[in-house]
Amino acid sequence: MVDFRPIAYVFGRILIVMAILMLGPAAIDWSVGDENASALLFSALITGGIGGLIALATVNGLGGSFDIRQAYLLTAVIWFGLPVFAGLPFMLGVPNLHFTEAYFEAVSGITTTGATVIYGLDGMPPGMNLWRGLLNAAGGLGIAFVAMIFLPVMRVGGMQFFRTEGFDTFGKALPRATDIAKQLLGLYLGLILAAGVTYAAIGMTPLDATVHAMASIATGGFSPRDASFNPYVGAGEYLGALFMFLGSLPYVRYVQLINGDMRPLWRDSQIRAYVKVLGFAVGSVTLWRWLTSDMEFEDVFRESLFNLTSIMSSTGFFTGSFPLWGGYMLVVAFVIGMIGACSGSSASGLSVFRGQLMWAALVQQLRQIVSPGRMAPVKYEGRTVGPDVLDALILYVAGFILTLGVLTVAMTLTGVDTTSSLFAVWTSLGNIGYGFGPIVERTGTFVDLPDAAKWIMTLAMLLGRLGLLTIFVLVLPRFWQR
Template sequence: MNLPMVLRSLGILLICEALLMVPSLAVSIIYEGYDVFPFVYTIALLGATGSAGLSIKPKKKNIYPRDGFAIVAFGWILISFFGSLPFIFSGVIPSFVDAFFETSSGFTTTGASILTSVEGLPEGIMFWRSFTHWVGGMGVLVLTLAILPLVGANTVQIMKAESPGPNPGKLVPKVRQTAKILYIIYFVVTIVEIILLLFGGMSFLDACIHAFGTVGTGGFSNKNLSVGAYNSVYIEVVISVFMIICGANFTLYYQALKDGIKSIFKDEEFRLYIGVVTASILLITFNIHGTIYKSIWESLRHSSFQVASIITTTGYASTNFDLWPTFSKIILFMLMFIGGCAGSTAGAIKNIRILMLFKIMKRELLKIIHPRAVYVLKFGGKVVDDDTLSEVLVYFFMYMMIFAAAVLIISLEGKDFATTVSSIAATLGNIGPGFGMVGPIGNFSEMTNISKLVLSMCMIIGRIEIYPILLMLFPSFWKKVNI
């Protein structure tokens, strides 16, 4: 492992976080909040720590796969640690465990909260809380690659480690250029949503906060009742559309600019994603019509918003869906595992893996019927190699094993079944709200500190897709090898 390069990269990451905290400091100054100095202190600490890492001069500037995983694993833990300091210094969240939980939830775009009331928070803290969604949505390390290049380093290993899906790749030959393209698209989508929300009557600060939560598929709101506080069909439609947009693969939008809008619908994963969204909306609409809502349009309004919110792992709520019939809640629970598309800001297992699992299942059934036949599995017209298929199966197994282990740990608290199971599904899948005590009108404040730390790690593990954190646990990962 190239340890000096790992430390230097982490130093650059912390400097990047210090710069990203400046807009929140500006907001606190504009609103004359008591959170000005907490941001100043945190930025100073980040600058000093980051500069210490940046001062390291590695002899070799190459970043190898193990280095990339180490940078990502430690990087996400570090930014969550330092990102929690404004909450602690300002006294908004005096407990370190609670502050770490809130910040981890922000950066991982989970949206789970321990705050029982958010409407009294200072504006700078509120802005930072939601801005972490926007920063973490596309990937903190990807953003670092875009604005602070690691000169001479093989930075594709960082991008692969932060988003280790079954189809990692580059839009253009240079990784930094790829990161720039992704963030330009990301930035444009954010600006467009802010403008549309302003037309809906939101203040500029409210529009920014909800746009960060939507585009980053995070879900933090500055209203106790989330988006439901506005009771606006227009606002719900705008947010729903942008949640669906940001739950899809961002590289498709780059391809659409080059090859036309039809190229998006040629993507198998996108077609599955839209199909699941449509089917779920229709099923829930008919299930809640007549039982929860008298109007079919009211049923369609809330079902479409909640389906978009859950499958994209955003976590906004327009109503208390915990009161819906069991059939509708089961559909939402299943969507917590499916999630969005690879290359999106959404979490969970991802549609591309679900699609490949179905293809693998079909192939194995056909092998039973025709054992001598050779079946080739294709995705997007290209043959999928056995290594990729094996990775999909292993990832699914690891995801379910981590889910089961975390459920067992949280069950020691003695909470009800719905709360226990959905709390893990909601944090590991980066959704936010679950059912029961952690439903859309509840939060995670009543969990013990141990459970909050477990849930925080679930959020980080789910966001960086398991591998970086688990690899840290293997002694062989740390052994020196000749490279």
């Protein structure tokens, strides 16, 4: 029998933290005399009050360590439960969304997807735009912890391969979990601060610089402007691409770097592969667009660099007319969006690591066909990849593709056209945030989708963020019978 008290206690404590975070946006709106401050304050009182009651009622459940079932349940409870409270400001204040849209917006922020149902961001109270940025920042930090610690332990999608390379490395260099948390928090906030100062230096307003900085490092994509980065073309695109790239690298490498060892960062084959794939995508799309349009080469390169980095890092910012280019660009965008960035970061998608392993396994099978007597194990960075890792990897990739197809069909049944359905599920499952297709062209948002389609996207965002199997395993009767 699963003891739910430790799970509820942790969830209650997290709700208290979320309530405290709401006070910052409330103070911003209060300082400018915006009545929306009362909605944020009331949301904070509800969230903090319920969180405090849950924590007090379950404090007697503390004492032991979490087992594997509790780890799965805690992960699911946090990511499914937090958006209920994170969406309260969207319902009680501007923009006065109904529950479906508020939950969608909150899930998109916490999962760092960046898809939105809000049109008219420029006229929103500053506190509400700050709250959206804080959702991205909080979600990105939480995802970093899950990616570095929980997923390897829970053996999700082949991530157990990192148990010796990531988590155990921490165990040797940083014996206590609190040391990991402190260093990761300091690193994360430091990157956000660096991005914010840089954005402010190129002319962004304080609000724009703060929100864009949080969304860039968290690879979240929420912007306080409907036009996203378009008001800051030029230097903003180059710098935005840089910080989105930095936010999509494995956090374990940064922690090792600040502990005095930079060799893993330079030697990481996943990072090198990420740079190569992104470089090929940017180079080929730039050449294609330059030869088929009347745009200047530098303009094409800058737009391609920013937008493709945004897609592959699963951020969701955009500039120029890039979403309308179509053709070859759309194919490249779809592929790199599926691949995603690096495992162990706040980015999503299948991940470069899994792509490398799939390629290595394919090459090994082809060699086996050519030379049946040859026994060559699959290797990654010189280490043999065990059958358990490959089995989990194949199951995860197959599940990802199958989920993409099933949810796309389900969305078409709600009345959405095929193109919009495919890319809506693609952007949700990969936590990318980009919108393509006729339905999103009017506003650049997903506000025109029917509610049923929004719920499908919401489910896809959560499935993609939690690695599919983390959720699917919860519906198995055997999981509850252990």
